[in-house]
Amino acid sequence: MPPTVQDRPRDARGYPVPAITPWVEEQPQFALTDYGRSAACARERLCSVCGRLMARGSVWRVVGAAECAAIGEALAAGRPYRNLAPTLEGPGHRACMLYASMVCPYLARPNARRGTSAGRPDELTAHVVRGAVRGTMGAVVGFADYEFAVTATQVLFRFVDVVEFLPHDTADAHAEELRAELAQDR
Template sequence: MAVETGRRPESIPRPARCADLRSDERGYPIITTVSQPPDRVDFGSISERRKLALAAFDLCAVCGHPFHDELRWQVAFEEQVLDMDPALHGEAPVHEVCGLYAAQICPFVSSPHARLGDQWRKGSRRPEKVLLAGYRRTGEVLGRASGLQTGHAVLHFDMGGLDRVHVLRNAEEARAAYERALTEEAPVVLDAQERRLVDLLVNLTRQEPAGEDSGGVMAGAAWMVGGAFCPGVRDVMTMQHYVDGPAYDTIAATVVAKPRMAARLAVESTDEATATAMDWLATRRSLPPVLQRWHAEGRRRVRTDRRSSRPSDTAVDIRKARRKSQAAARKKNRR
C-alpha cells in the first residue's frame, strides 16, 4: 500500500480478531486470502479457492471471521470508485479494523492488494493515497475476466450500499485511523460452527495431505454448500478440480434441492471440512445473501434438469459426476 509506516510488523498491535493469524519468519501476519500450503506462503498469491470459501461463508479476507452486521470494506486507489454504487471489486472484502491493520503492516505484502504491489514493484507509479470504502452489503460474487491478469477469470465481489470512507493520505492519517478503530473494536462472537470453520481456514488445525493448502480444502466444502452455483465460477482459474471431481456438483445439487440433507451430510461425512461446512449450513437461521442467491440459482438449474430434455450445462455436469461416482463405488465394491 502507499501508506508506508516503516514500523516492524511485530511492533504493531493486532486487532483481537487477528490474534490467531500465523506469522511468517519476518513477523508479517499471514492473512486469510493468501494461499498457504504448509511448506511455504506466497504473499503475492491471492488464492481464488480461498476467496470462494470467504464468499460462501461470508468471512473477512484478512482475519477469516464472519462479518455479521459490520460494514464490509474494500481498498481503492481511485476516487472514482466512490461514485460507483454498486461497485465491482476483484478482492474479497474485509472488516474496517482489518483493512486499517493491513494498511499498517506493509506497503507490498500481506495486503488485500498484493497483486497491485507486484505491479508497483515492476515500476508502475504508486498511488498518492489509499481509500477504504465501507459497504453495507456484498450483493453478488461472480467469476469474470481479471483486470490484472489477462486471459484469466477471477472472483469479483459486487459491493453495494456505500456507507463510510477512509481517505488515508499519509502514514500519520493511516495510523490515527487504525488506532481509533482498535479502541472501538468490538469482539466478533462466533457460534460453535463458525468457530470450527475459522479454525480450519485460519488456524490450520489439521494436517493437509502433501503440500495442500487448507484453503483449497475449504473451497471444496464451499463448492458443495452452494459455491457450485456461483455465476462464472467454472471459468475461474484453479477451480477445474471441483468441476472435474466426482462428487462436488452432485452434493451441491443435493443440498440446494433438499436442504435437510446438509444435517445428514454433517454427520455422515468422513471429511472434516465437508462435515464442518454442512453443519454450518444446517444450523444457519438465514444464509448470507450471496449464498442465498447461489441456492436460488442451484434450485432453478436442478428444476431445469428434471424438466428439460435438453439439460443445462450444470445438469450435464451433475449427471456426469453421478455416473463417475457410481462407477467409482462399483469398482471399490469389487475390491
C-alpha cells in the same frame, strides 16, 4: 494489530498472513489471492484479512488511486457510487482493513511499487504487474454490503452504497481510527 490478525499464521519474519493469501512450499505469496480461500470468504461472509465471520451489515475494503478518485468525485457531487466493474479484492472488518492499509507496503504509500505480478493477466488484473505504483491517494471505504460471483477461475466482488470514505496519501493517517476501533471492540 487487531486481535483476530494476531491469531493468523505467520511467515518466517513473523508477519501475519491474510486469510486469502496462497502458500507455496510453506511460504506465503503476499500480493496474490488464493481462489479457494477467497471463494470460502465470499460464500461464508469471512473477512479476507483475518478469516473470521463478518456480521451482517457494513463491510470495508482498501481501494487504490483510481477508485479513490471516482468515489471522492461521486460523493462530492452528491451522487451514489457503485463499482460496476468487479474486483478480485474481497471485503473485511473495519479494523482489519485499517490495519491492512497501514502495514501493506503497496497500500500504505503513494510511491510504493508492486513486488509481484498477478499471474496470468486478464482484464481485471492487467494493471497488477511488478513495479506498478499505487498512485497518489488510496482509501479505506465502508460499504453497506457486497455481492459476489464465484466463476470457474475467479472470485469477483462488487460493493454497494458507500457508508464511510477515509482517503489517505500515507495510511498512517488511519492510526487514530484504528486505535479507536480496537478500543471500541474491547
